[in-house]
Amino acid sequence: MFLRLAIKSLQNRKGSVMMTVVAIGVSIFVLLGIEHIRHQAKKSFASTVSGVDLIVGARTGSLNLLLYSVFRIGAPTNNISWESYQQIISDSNVAWAIPIALGDSHKGYRVMGTNANYFQHFSYGNQKSLKFSEGGGFEGVFGVVLGAEVARQLGYSLGDKLVLAHGVASTSFSLHDDLPFTVVGILEPTGTPVDQTLHVSLQGIEAIHVGWDRGVQLPGKGLTADNVKDQELTPDSITAIMLGLNSRMAIFTVQRRVNQFPEEPLLAILPGVALSELWQMMGLFEMTLRLISLIVLVSAVLGLGAMLLASIRERAQEIRLLRVVGAPPLFLFLLIETEAIVITVFGIVLGVAGLSLCMVLVQEVLSARMGLHLDVLTFTAESLILIGWVLAATFLVAAVPSMSAFNNAKSVVGKALP
Amino acid sequence: MAIQLDHVRYAYPEAPEDVVLNISEWSVSDGERVFVHGPSGSGKSTLLNLLSGMLVCREGCVSILGERLDKMSARQRDRFRANQIGYVFQQFNLMPYLNAIENIELAHIFSHRERKRGGVKRAQELLAALNIVPSDWYKPSSRLSIGQQQRVAIARALVNKPALLIADEPTSSLDQENRDNFMSVLMSLATENAITLLFVSHDMSLSRDFGRTDALADVNRSR
Structure with missing residues (x-):
């Protein structure tokens, strides 16, 4: 009542x-x-990256490096030369290394140049590694592996051809339309920025940029699909490196070595530490x-x-x-x-x-x-x-x-x- | 004695100099029916509030059915009122958003007789005795006519079988027909249940139904 x-x-x-x-x-x-x-x-x-001991990039703020290498937010300040990359991964403490080259995009989704190590060693969440829902990793120069969301949103399936754009704006006028890529693999959804990324080989990134200078394609200097194979497609530089070490004990040794790298100013960060810095910044x-x-x-x-x-x-x-x-x-x-x-x-x-x-x-x-x-x-x-x-x-x-x-x-x- | 007042003086705490009620002696015996009339401002509301225990005086004694209201705790007074005193106002006798049965039940839950059991059944009996048709029992009481509302108010006042019923100008918003109807059911129910009835009104034509008529101006010597 x-x-x-x-x-x-x-x-x-x-x-x-x-x-x-x-x-x-x-x-x-x-x-x-x-x-x-x-x-x-x-x-x-926090679940975006796991199992990576160090991330190496050009010297910048550690947050900036974390954001552009892992979250594809913001732009890299500078690149790492290929020689430095070779030198760093030759360190005896390094178990594996994932090179990352950023800067291109496809319909607003970012393109990341990397190598096969990425699919083998990159993990997210609770040590979950990447899995293919269709196809597999890239064998040739012009293979592209799509993140789950990219494939779903843009409706691509294996064998489809797509053209990358120079720069990361969602509408780009400078297309690498002379050299299309073929979808060779689609990843399973991860709930991380991987889903929004198109992965291509470093050689592919290098190939489409031959004959480009300061963001503009110089007429007549580019490659065609036919003469690609004759070229030596070693990149001059990459954007960042993810490192896995043999022992966690070596993290600070390697970090110090990278930070004191004599040839060029570099920065190595621990993803976990950089994330907690991010929280501190977000705290307010x-x-x-x-x-x-x-x-x-x-x-x-x-x-x-x-x-x-x-x-x-x-x-x-x-x-x-x-x-x-x-x-x-x-x-x-x-x-x-x-x-x-x-x-x-x-x-x-x-x-x-x-x-x-x-x-x-x-x-x-x-x-x-x-x-x-x-x-x-x-x-x-x-x-x-x-x-x-x-x-x-x-x-x-x-x-x-x-x-x-x-x-x-x-x-x-x-x-x-x- | 149903009501016994002795040397009662009352002034509201905000104006202690202004004695609104000053009754040296006044009583109503058990089963008596008393008609009290007086102009507004004669201390009528104050008297009725004192009798129902809504106001408490610190001077003199107020006893109802042999119990000293002024000596009770607040809780005891509330319980005493629920059990022993039925009260019918001029208007707003029912919660407008509750139906007739719920209104009667609501009055029933504060009494300790029969411990909340049988409230609905008793409500239905009373409503039937008051000529309220069953189709009106479950309407929100705001949708009943004024005449019906006043009759439901009698049922609400009598549900706990009180010994004293106070009616405060209950007919002044009713037309002739409804007034006669109201008076006849009130009188027959009061007789049936042997209830002491204190009826306050300025409509002197109603006083013929009562054995005793008091002018409040004679009882209250405050002015």
Whole structure:
């Protein structure tokens, strides 16, 4: 009867109650949404690369190197000469090396030049290595292996021919259209930037750039498909190297050697350390987001309190009636509190439902555009604690109108002067 | 005695100099039906609130059915009111968004008689006795006519079988026909249940149904 009274009373004030439920719902949406994306982004970023001990690139900030080599975000500052590459991988501590050459693209997806080591040694998530869903690694010069998302979005299958573009803009006017590549392999989805990448051999990258100078193709100097085989296709330079070492103990030795490389200024980073630097940088941003979502929530809860407080005035007669049938003041206090909690619970349900729906809709876009893989909304202990706090805040704020009802209901003790 | 007031003086705490009620002695015996009339401002609401325990006086004694209201704790007064006193207002006797049955049940849950059991059944019996057709039992009470609402209010007031029924101008928003109808069911139910009835109104034509008529101005000597 108690809960029925609270719910029917709320139904009776549908308009203002619905607005308040929506306000609470929106704030829950923002709060849990930010929390979820924060978690997922961390998980997604952290699982992008594993098993790589060092990443080597031209001297730059360690974050910059991490971002362009692993996440394909931003642009490399400089290249590593082929001689330096040879020298570094000849180090006895180096077990394997993956050379990376970036700078070209295909319909907005980045192209990465590498070698067979990539498919053999690169791993992501919990030491998962790359697998082919179709085909295999590139044998010839003009083979291309597609990330799962590239193949899906652009509808390529094995044997299709495609043309790379110079530069990384999504619409490029300088195409390497004289030398098309053939799809020889498609990778299984990984939920990492690998899905958004086209992989070609270093020789292929070199071949399409013969006869190019400063980003422009010089007429008559390029290769044709026929004379490619006569050429020595050793690249002059590459963008970065991922290194796997024989022993983890050697990481700092190799790192120091790279950082003090005499021929050119290089930088070696530990991916894990660079990632934690990334979190530190994001920390302030995260705090700001959480603070904003908290403020949104506080204002929604205060709105709820204001709505209930205003309703107490309108309900003076209801309170008098309840009193006359014998309701103690505590009953009225709890009635208003219950109404507040019911509103918040509905708000939470609305917010969570909206967020789940949004996640399903946004998943696709985020995965395709940013390589960010979001799981569907799950309740972590942290988000349950947040919901607990929301309910506690509701109870606290609703204490104001509830006390008002309580005081309205108390018997007035008369005082007559003698 | 159903009601016994002795040297009661009451002033609201915000204005302690302004004594609104000053009754040296006034009583109603068990089973009596008393009609009280008085102009507005004569201390009528204050008196009724004192009798129902919504207000508490610190001077004099207020005893209802032999119990001192002014000596009870707040909780005891609320329980006493739920069990022993039925109350019908001029208007707003029912929660507008609850139906008739729910309104009667709501009054029932605060009493300790029969422990919440049989509330619906008793509500239905009362509604039937008050000539409310069953199709109106489950409508939100805001959709009942004023006449029906006032009759449901009697059922709501009587559900806990109180010994005292206070009616505060219950007929002033009713037309002639509904008023007569209301008075006849009220009187027959009061007789049936042997309830002491305190009826406050300024409509002197209603006083012929009562054995005793008091002018509040005579009872209250505050001014």
